[in-house]
Amino acid sequence: MTAPHALELRGLHKSFDRTEILRGVDLQLREGERCALIGPNGAGKSSLFNLISGRYRADAGSVLLHGADITRLPPQGINRLGLARSFQISSLFPRLSAFENVRCAVLGKLGYRYAFWRPIGRLRDAEERAHAVLARVGLAGRGHLPAGALSYADQRALEVAVTIAADASVILLDETTAGMNRAESQAMVALIREVTAGKTLLLVEHDMQVVFDLADRIAVMDNGRVIACDSAANIRANPEVQRLYLNRSGHG
Numbered sequence: 001m002t003a004p005h006a007l008e009l010r011g012l013h014k015s016f017d018r019t020e021i022l023r024g025v026d027l028q029l030r031e032g033e034r035c036a037l038i039g040p041n042g043a044g045k046s047s048l049f050n051l052i053s054g055r056y057r058a059d060a061g062s063v064l065l066h067g068a069d070i071t072r073l074p075p076q077g078i079n080r081l082g083l084a085r086s087f088q089i090s091s092l093f094p095r096l097s098a099f100e101n102v103r104c105a106v107l108g109k110l111g112y113r114y115a116f117w118r119p120i121g122r123l124r125d126a127e128e129r130a131h132a133v134l135a136r137v138g139l140a141g142r143g144h145l146p147a148g149a150l151s152y153a154d155q156r157a158l159e160v161a162v163t164i165a166a167d168a169s170v171i172l173l174d175e176t177t178a179g180m181n182r183a184e185s186q187a188m189v190a191l192i193r194e195v196t197a198g199k200t201l202l203l204v205e206h207d208m209q210v211v212f213d214l215a216d217r218i219a220v221m222d223n224g225r226v227i228a229c230d231s232a233a234n235i236r237a238n239p240e241v242q243r244l245y246l247n248r249s250g251h252g
């Protein structure tokens, strides 16, 4: 028997007010694979993340996480089964410290695993884990600062910390390098590679340098569908993808 995919999307549909945003999305990620999701603005990439992570409810189709059907689960339930995502728009609590932001994310996961009669031990474990995660993203010395006081690049690193805090096996990152200069995005690529080692990664990314540096495979989304998913070389040579990228502006 072959192992189930880490993440499998089957025929996902989603409409808002009779407008079809997702029009039958199929995608399969192998365990440990890094896949970049690219496509023009409005293609449906963030909506797809909302649907996978349980924020949106699919009208049709299914989402399987390590073979288990998570299509109808709420976001917390999906998170506890090992899927975590970052948001395109910052989801940090700006007045809480960087450390507190990470601790919140750790506690959200530990809450399930640990018995309620061990609150002190649970908090201590969460704090140790939060310190370790902050150190992994290079923010060990800045944990006491309010998240909103960090530099832009450090805030994005903190978002990565929050996303990996609960030790998910499948991680979705939405435009983590947006607005970064070349040096910052190179540092972010190294960080993402390091903290997602051995995990399955799906990342929405507009910077093609980042895509080529990080991704094993590239999925191209257009108009609510994944139109191709292949190696970088095959994606470059794909006539449908070429047409899409020649005919439009404002994409990445």
Ligand code: ADP
Pocket (backbone or CB within 6 Å): 016, 021, 039, 040, 041, 042, 043, 044, 045, 046, 047, 048
């Ligand atoms: P991308 O991330 O690829 O740029 P989005 O998923 O953000 O694309 O958006 C795809 C389309 O879905 C857009 O036309 C957007 O306006 C629409 N959309 C996304 N979320 C909603 C919502 N909650 N209500 C109505 N329309 C939405």
Ligand code: MG
Pocket (backbone or CB within 6 Å): 045, 046, 047, 088
């Ligand atoms: Mg988006």
